[in-house]
Amino acid sequence: MNNGVNLKELAAELKLAPSTVSRALNDSWEISEATKKKVISMAEKLNYQPNPFARSLRENKSKTIAVIIPERINNFFAQVMDGIENIAQEHGYHLLVYNTHEDVDREKKIVNLLLNGRADAVVMSVSSQTSDISHLEKLYARGLPLIFFDRICTDIPTTKFITNDYESSYQGTKHLIQQGCKKVAFLMLSKELSITKERHRGYLDALLEAGLSPEPAFSLNCSMCEEQNIELIREMLWSNNRPDGILASVEKLALATYQAVKRTKLRIPQDLKVISFSNMGIAGLLEPSLTTITQPAITIGQECAKLLIKKLTKPKQNDLIDQVITIPSKITIRSSTLAE
Amino acid sequence: MNNGVNLKELAAELKLAPSTVSRALNDSWEISEATKKKVISMAEKLNYQPNPFARSLRENKSKTIAVIIPERINNFFAQVMDGIENIAQEHGYHLLVYNTHEDVDREKKIVNLLLNGRADAVVMSVSSQTSDISHLEKLYARGLPLIFFDRICTDIPTTKFITNDYESSYQGTKHLIQQGCKKVAFLMLSKELSITKERHRGYLDALLEAGLSPEPAFSLNCSMCEEQNIELIREMLWSNNRPDGILASVEKLALATYQAVKRTKLRIPQDLKVISFSNMGIAGLLEPSLTTITQPAITIGQECAKLLIKKLTKPKQNDLIDQVITIPSKITIRSSTLAE
Numbered sequence: 001m002n003n004g005v006n007l008k009e010l011a012a013e014l015k016l017a018p019s020t021v022s023r024a025l026n027d028s029w030e031i032s033e034a035t036k037k038k039v040i041s042m043a044e045k046l047n048y049q050p051n052p053f054a055r056s057l058r059e060n061k062s063k064t065i066a067v068i069i070p071e072r073i074n075n076f077f078a079q080v081m082d083g084i085e086n087i088a089q090e091h092g093y094h095l096l097v098y099n100t101h102e103d104v105d106r107e108k109k110i111v112n113l114l115l116n117g118r119a120d121a122v123v124m125s126v127s128s129q130t131s132d133i134s135h136l137e138k139l140y141a142r143g144l145p146l147i148f149f150d151r152i153c154t155d156i157p158t159t160k161f162i163t164n165d166y167e168s169s170y171q172g173t174k175h176l177i178q179q180g181c182k183k184v185a186f187l188m189l190s191k192e193l194s195i196t197k198e199r200h201r202g203y204l205d206a207l208l209e210a211g212l213s214p215e216p217a218f219s220l221n222c223s224m225c226e227e228q229n230i231e232l233i234r235e236m237l238w239s240n241n242r243p244d245g246i247l248a249s250v251e252k253l254a255l256a257t258y259q260a261v262k263r264t265k266l267r268i269p270q271d272l273k274v275i276s277f278s279n280m281g282i283a284g285l286l287e288p289s290l291t292t293i294t295q296p297a298i299t300i301g302q303e304c305a306k307l308l309i310k311k312l313t314k315p316k317q318n319d320l321i322d323q324v325i326t327i328p329s330k331i332t333i334r335s336s337t338l339a340e
Numbered sequence: 341m342n343n344g345v346n347l348k349e350l351a352a353e354l355k356l357a358p359s360t361v362s363r364a365l366n367d368s369w370e371i372s373e374a375t376k377k378k379v380i381s382m383a384e385k386l387n388y389q390p391n392p393f394a395r396s397l398r399e400n401k402s403k404t405i406a407v408i409i410p411e412r413i414n415n416f417f418a419q420v421m422d423g424i425e426n427i428a429q430e431h432g433y434h435l436l437v438y439n440t441h442e443d444v445d446r447e448k449k450i451v452n453l454l455l456n457g458r459a460d461a462v463v464m465s466v467s468s469q470t471s472d473i474s475h476l477e478k479l480y481a482r483g484l485p486l487i488f489f490d491r492i493c494t495d496i497p498t499t500k501f502i503t504n505d506y507e508s509s510y511q512g513t514k515h516l517i518q519q520g521c522k523k524v525a526f527l528m529l530s531k532e533l534s535i536t537k538e539r540h541r542g543y544l545d546a547l548l549e550a551g552l553s554p555e556p557a558f559s560l561n562c563s564m565c566e567e568q569n570i571e572l573i574r575e576m577l578w579s580n581n582r583p584d585g586i587l588a589s590v591e592k593l594a595l596a597t598y599q600a601v602k603r604t605k606l607r608i609p610q611d612l613k614v615i616s617f618s619n620m621g622i623a624g625l626l627e628p629s630l631t632t633i634t635q636p637a638i639t640i641g642q643e644c645a646k647l648l649i650k651k652l653t654k655p656k657q658n659d660l661i662d663q664v665i666t667i668p669s670k671i672t673i674r675s676s677t678l679a680e
């Protein structure tokens with residue numbers, strides 16, 4: 001196949017004005033059926049390639065990307081949003097933003113509203129309740145470009161962005177063990193989430209490698225309710241067989257741990273060491289300052305947006321292939337994991 | 341001037357089908373120029389009034405509200421957004437969200453993009469750089485329902501929602517004085533902002549009432565740059581005539597104060613007491629826990645959305661009158677202002 005011609009070259013070949021050719025290709029009422037036929041036949045013959053900018057103007061007229069997140073008051077998601085918006089604004093795209101509040105029913109409602117073409121594309125992180133994914137399959141089947149990040153849906157064959165969840169969790173657990181912990185607990189929000197599974201696997205492997213046997217009760221499943229989580233953690237800390245280290249797989253569970261410790265006589269890090277996945281800017285101002293596994297949130301947002309906009313601008317050259325792209329996290333050691 | 345005619349009456353007068361008249365008024369290509377001229381001239385003569393429902397269907401078809409905030413990683417704005425979204429979702433409205441990053445040029449660009457009718461209404465909090473308001477005047481003149489919250493633009497005659505900035509700041513300063521402070525500093529982000537002026541006025545009045553003379557150098561104008569702010573505050577704390585109390589008019593300046601204190605030998609609250617406007621959920625986990633003036637952020641968001649949706653649904657019965665609606669803040673006393 002040849003490299004094709006552009007609008008101007010096609011018009012020259014047809015001995016017509018470029019504006020006439022453009023209108024003919026757009027099926028304008030101003031152009032006769034005879035001319036339209038002639039233009040289309042020549043366009044096919046010469047392998048006419050529409051200008052991508054003109055095409056995006058015509059086909060993607062909403063110029064809108066929908067972003068669905070499970071929580072807004074969360075540094076990680078706020079930073080991802082900023083990353084998406086930076087790239088989107090550069091390319092003239094607008095963002096429709098939806099917060100599911102970790103509620104799968106709300107997520108379904110939002111996804112259904114997006115089936116009508118209000119947005120040109122969707123980038124999302126699923127709620128911690130999402131196990132039935134029929135609404136996401138429907139959205140994918142509609143052909144709308146769809147990307148997942150962080151809390152991804154592995155069964156949908158599109159591109160997903162995550163951090164190195166297994167490896168970060170493995171390294172975080174290993175750090176606790178190196179600092180002297182023998183009984184490490186793992187706090188999670190939902191077993192349903194792919195990232196929880198990966199982080200949990202990293203935690204278990206680090207324990208096994210160190211010859212420590214994982215205590216089932218130390219893999220603590222928490223809820224959406226802050227007070228309930230604080231009490232769950234406090235109970236675990238009050239038991240005879242209490243952990244001496246905690247890896248929180250989400251930021252809010254590290255904060256719940258700090259609150260729970262306040263209800264005991266334990267001290268961080270002397271009696272309990274804590275490390276957490278967290279993008280909190282003020283982790284260093286907590287008492288004690290919190291050791292964190294920080295995800296590359298802004299980069300994740302930017303990469304999602306770049307890929308989507310490529311897809312929207314040149315759909316044929318850019319497939320959202322079924323792949324998981326990993327951008328590594330960074331561990332910052334602070335006082336909460338200090339050895340005595 | 342007479343009360344005008346509706347579409348049906350206009351069509352009868354012209355002896356044309358209402359659909360033809362409608363298409364002529366909408367400048368459809370299906371109608372000849374001669375007919376268009378005739379219709380428009382008769383519409384003007386008879387003072388044709390479009391049906392408000394048809395008009396709203398035609399003009400407000402996006403079912404979208406644009407929300408413009410100066411910062412996303414900020415608990416106050418995140419909570420306002422959640423409040424707006426709760427009400428908007430209930431009424432089938434979608435949110436376009438824009439972060440100006442406190443950059444007035446970005447704000448102008450965003451506002452200009454909204455002039456084309458992409459959103460049915462706008463709710464916004466201006467950037468701390470905004471002093472020239474011509475872009476906001478243009479948006480208002482376009483007739484798009486517009487509401488301000490928190491960082492309001494007093495010169496635009498629409499409805500604004502704020503907290504009791506003067507009173508809260510007055511009470512916060514009074515609290516510092518009651519706890520023993522004699523030299524209280526006021527940290528602000530921008531003198532241009534109406535809320536800064538109100539909060540500063542409350543601070544000054546509390547000092548004067550207590551017989552303390554305000555030190556000009558203690559009204560500290562900070563910047564967008566965190567490191568610069570930390571250094572500015574540190575310098576103030578190192579001077580011979582240093583403050584013994586600080587009222588931060590925005591959350592990030594309280595956090596900068598905590599960081600600055602770490603670079604000195606001072607202790608909070610023994611050497612320096614700190615109170616801040618803040619919606620941080622974890623103010624109680626800082627070292628020491630931070631005394632806060634908490635704004636009713638979710639309520640502010642909900643009230644903005646309720647009023648806008650009323651206006652969009654029944655525009656004639658609901659004017660966005662030129663008024664400022666105040667929803668009071670709440671002071672929560674913690675360790676950072678403890679007396680010795």
